Amino acid sequence: MDDNDLAVRVTGLQKRYGDKHAVDGLDLTVARGEVVAVLGPNGAGKTTTIEILEGYRHRDGGDVRVLGVDPRTAGRDWRARVGIVLQGTNDLAEATVSELVRHFARYYPDPRDPDEVIDAVGLREKARSRTRQLSGGQRRRLDVALGIVGRPELLFLDEPTTGFDPEARHAFWDLITGLRDGGTTILLTTHYLEEAEHLADRVAVVRSGRVVAVDTPADLGGRSARQAVVRWTESGVRCEERTDAPTAMVTALASRLTGATGEVPGLQVLRPTLEDVYLGLIADDDAAAAATPAPALAMGAAR
Template identity: 65%
Template sequence: MTQQAVRVRGLRKTYGAITALDGVDLDIQHGEVFGVLGPNGAGKSTTVEILQGHRKRNGGDVNVLGRDPASAGRDWRSRIGIVWQDESAPAELTVEETVRHFARFYPRPRDPGEVIGLVGLEARAGSRVKALSGGQRRRLDVALGVIGGPELLLLDEPTTGFDPAARRQFWHLIRKLAEEGTTIVLTTHYLEEAEELADRLAVIASGRLVAEGTPAELRDRYGSSATVHWTEPGGRPRSTETTTPTRTVATLMRRFDGEIPGLRIARPTLEDVYLRLSGQSTDRAADGENAC
């Protein structure tokens, strides 16, 4: 077994004059849940497609489970589970028929009934795929991704269309697979999902890796400031962004002789940090900055 489940160096992908990936490096350990974040068009899905051998790269070195995906064969592919963004199940089969059919593609599949239960489709096992709701079809896609008992599971926006209860059930499934030793690479737009599941995160923007670390490390490294909110006499809201919120509050206490109307201290969330790193942040301190 290689030291990393996934090792990427200098990954490049272009589409004509458009550069989708520009020198991305990644190291993903065995048994790790690794989240990839980025806005639409940042290169997340392209990265996952290259890892699974579905798309060719223009440059760089890629090693996945000890092989180059561009030349790996059938045995290697049987060790990989994939949940695509697009639905992959045939519409006329039932849920149970579909899962059992896909199980035959793998040398050591999981029990189809168990997998149907894991994704919460027991009650719809006899239903045709075309009769399922969008969220139920997405659950079936997840079932097809895990039926082979993969060593590496690649999930590209897997919970799109899930209601909150289904999303929580999916999180439980991911934790269970991780506990069993499955390496999981997850792209998602749901920051709560990324923080809940991922051991480490990579943020990709404009085809470049702009940050990597645990959710706590990213918050500490890129979200060290806090925003202090208060209300001026007359009811006018004010705020200031600062790395020393205690000092700011002390200054305000002297101004207001004790109680500070509307006092609230907001520290950056993972979403704030992500928006800042990906160049999407619209946060601005109000015109009260440095006014205390």
């Protein structure tokens, strides 16, 4: 892909703290207009990588381009094109929600309407509340509002829905989908696999400071190519079989086992979930070495 089509290009990224490699040769690309979710256990290097891309932290090696610019030397114009939602902030606790969003809007050349942003993140009823009076989830929504008020080309979201209840999380997903449909590129970290599956065009899994797999949620780690598990009950015994052709197998079972009900007793057809694949990808190095990777996993690890 041409660099003009990329919002983020990272090659061989390195970050050390003493003898510890927090990021160890990480490669990642994000196309313009794409939503990419970065998954990984605590300590994998996700937040360090995001902070380097945001220009908050210096790297020890590798090449990084964000909107065509090295964040380490980026200027004010570049920062106006980037929106950032950190894991948590506690600034201006005495300001109201409305005051804070309007204050941040003044930093940008073409901000969104502050009232529209407050409505978008579900804080209309709290617009006149002081920041210190907000709950954890409400404060998180305010963080998102401050990240999007500048109408960014690229939006970084670091654990954006931590503290959200399910209703608020789904409302936030609608907001992110709308931003993507409007052309905003989004790079997010999350521990919610359902969130990654719902929002992301691609998912990158980070382990020990490296991207070990990157693909669509449906195909990550060869997920779509893995065998299905068909389970059913026959003569009172629970049966299970793995197959590459579950439809044909269910048809055969139906012709053999269906009675007056027309149903195969206890029928289940299961494919690996994103969680199944993710847990396999972040297994410790010894377990990973003992396993035989699927072809798609091997290809993803080489990227």
